[in-house]
Amino acid sequence: MNHYTFEQLRIGQEEHFERIITAEMMELFLEISGDCNPLHCEEEYAKSLGYPGRVVYGMLTASLYSTLVGVYLPGQYCLLYSISSKFRKPVFVGDTLHISGTISEKNDTVRVILIEAVITNQENEKVSKAILQVGFSSSNVS
Numbered sequence: 001m002n003h004y005t006f007e008q009l010r011i012g013q014e015e016h017f018e019r020i021i022t023a024e025m026m027e028l029f030l031e032i033s034g035d036c037n038p039l040h041c042e043e044e045y046a047k048s049l050g051y052p053g054r055v056v057y058g059m060l061t062a063s064l065y066s067t068l069v070g071v072y073l074p075g076q077y078c079l080l081y082s083i084s085s086k087f088r089k090p091v092f093v094g095d096t097l098h099i100s101g102t103i104s105e106k107n108d109t110v111r112v113i114l115i116e117a118v119i120t121n122q123e124n125e126k127v128s129k130a131i132l133q134v135g136f137s138s139s140n141v142s
Helices: 023-033 043-050 058-072
Strands: 016-019 078-087 096-107 112-120 126-136
Touching: 016 058, 023 058, 058 078, 058 096, 058 112, 058 126, 096 126
Parallel strands: none
Antiparallel strands: 016 096, 078 126, 096 112, 112 126
16 A cells, blocks of 8 residues: 655656456445346346446446555545546456556645546556546645
């Protein structure tokens, strides 16, 4: 886990990580969300619609943005204020996702940063993009 303070951050700074989407992740997300849409839960149904297999929940994919800010950029001292995300391509079980974020703005007055984030798959196809607004706890003042 990273421990960047607000003062240590700069525009253009970036971090990234990878995650493989597993069937277990899908089952846990189903249990948490209750979203039993057959597109996500039934292999044959998804294939009947022309997909190679079950489509991963979009919000499971988007949850990796929370990991990006809470663990990597900036890490421990932040609080995610908002996410504006778009889903560009479906994700499937077994995909390896590369999650990256770059600080695009830093507001010293209100101690907020904007991160432009992208998730690509193992084919280097962009499956999602987002703008993340991140604040810092008031107890973390250098």
